[in-house]
Structure formats: C-alpha cells, structure tokens
Amino acid sequence: MTPGPDMALIDALLQFIGVFVSFSVAYVALKGVRQTESASLLRLALAFAFLGFGFFVESLVGLGQIFPSLSISATDVVVGGLLLETTGYFFLAFSHAVDVVLSKRMGAALLIFPVMSLSGPDLANILSILSFYFVMYGVVETLYSYARTKKPDTLFIAMGLSLLGVGTFFQWLSLLYQYVAVLSLLQIILQVMGLTILFTPVLRFAVGGVKVDGPI
C-alpha cells in the first residue's frame, strides 16, 4: 500500500531529523579526527555520514509522494537509501570489531551474528536485515564497553542504538508486509528516537566542547 501525502510528509520530516542528527554526530567526530587523528573517530564519522546520506535519499521517497511531478522511482531510491544506511551501520559495527581485535578479545557479540537467516532474494530485505545485524552487534559491544567503564552515557547510547536496531527490524517487516503502512511509520519513529538519543553526546560537546581552532 502506498502511503498518502500526509503520511509521506511525516515520513519525510522524520527522515530529515535523521539527516540532521546523523550529520551532527559525523561533524563532531570529523572535528575530532582533525584534532587528534583518531582512527576510531574517523570510522564513527564515516558511519554517521553514510547514515545521514541514507536518510536523505530515503526522504526523497516521501517527497516523491508529496510532489508527484518529481517522478522519483521509489524502489530505486529505497534500495539506494538502504545501501547507504547499511554501509553506515557496517562502519559502526566495524569500529567495535576493530576495538575487539586490538584488545585481543573475542567479541561475544559475534555469536549473535549467524542466528537469523536472510529472508529472501530481495536486495532491500537483505540490506535491512544486514543493518539489523550490524546495529545489534554495535549494541552488544556498547553494552560490553559500559560494563567496563560504567559510564552512564555509554548505557544511554546503547539504548539509542537498540531503538535504531528495532527500527531497522521494523523496516525489514515493512518491506515484507508493505500493506501495513503503520510499520513504516513505526520504523521511522523508532529510528528518530534512537538517533535523538545518539545526539546527546553532540549536545554535551556543543555545550562544554573544546575551544581549539584547527588541527593541533
């Protein structure tokens, strides 16, 4: 079922919030790369830049509904957006995987990886479920990090990532059951809630951030 213009507008608006939050996190991480040359921050910046572009491309579907004259091919756009999003989630998971390898620790999270099988030949389905795997891997590793540091912010971020993960799961469901329009809306709401939580460190950084201009 194709969502109506009202639903499409909400969808596009929520996607734009995702674009804003993702690019904000990417910006702060990139600033960190310039100042500390940290590879972890570079991977984080890449992850959120891809997520931002992914949300932006997916918002075009909603715009296509609102302005039919744009004649946007929804299927191509959804697959393109999902590909970018999955790449973003991959970099997020990859950052944790690198951390696991460097600390010579076997990530227990890897065990959850092969539990589910791919649902079908459809590329969008595959990308959605891959995103889900990557995010959930990120959640488990972030929780592991919380157990090590006991930093409340880390637990908060794990919650945000969990919401993102559940959001990507609903995204997968919405692709399987396209006639249930509410699934798509639920997906966006959960993802935006998750991203809003991920925005907290950016806000804190903006309030108490460092006053250093340019690279050191």
Add this chain to the structure above:
Amino acid sequence: MAQYRTQVRIIADVLSTARDMNTEGTGVGVTALLRRGNMSYTRMSKLLSELVGSGLLLELTGEKISKYMISEKGVQFLAAYYSFEDFAQSFGLRL
C-alpha cells in the same frame, strides 16, 4: 588484561605526565617519562623528538640531560583529547 594503547593515547599519556610531574617548573626528565609511559627508551626518544618537532612539548636543554615541559599547544591537545575521548567512549569506542 593489558589494554591496547593507540598512538594518540600514548601521546596523551606522555603529555599528561609532562604536565603533572612538572611541579617545580623545571621540566621532566626522560627517566620519569619512561617510568610512567611504559615503553622502551628508543621508542620514547623517537616519540619525544616528534612531540618537540610538532610543538606539543618544549625541550629544556641542560648541561647533561634534556628535560621536557608541555607547551601551550600541548595543553590544548590534551583538552581536545579528553573531550573527544569522552565523546568516543559514549559510543562505546576508544580513541
């Protein structure tokens, strides 16, 4: 379990040692930096010349030994490092 230290972490450790141990304002010797830095003399010497070259440390050359003091740029680097470390840790990552 021993924790892996990235290059940026090692730099931050050396800079913070040079800052914290410079209580008399006369700089910190290589021995003190080695003790806290937990690395070989060769590696430390190479790192120190890099840090002096990039302006993060100041080298105070004496008659026999050189001492090191954190520069203003080094203090700024440490501030940036701690802020971004906090940011990365929020995402469960290490800088």
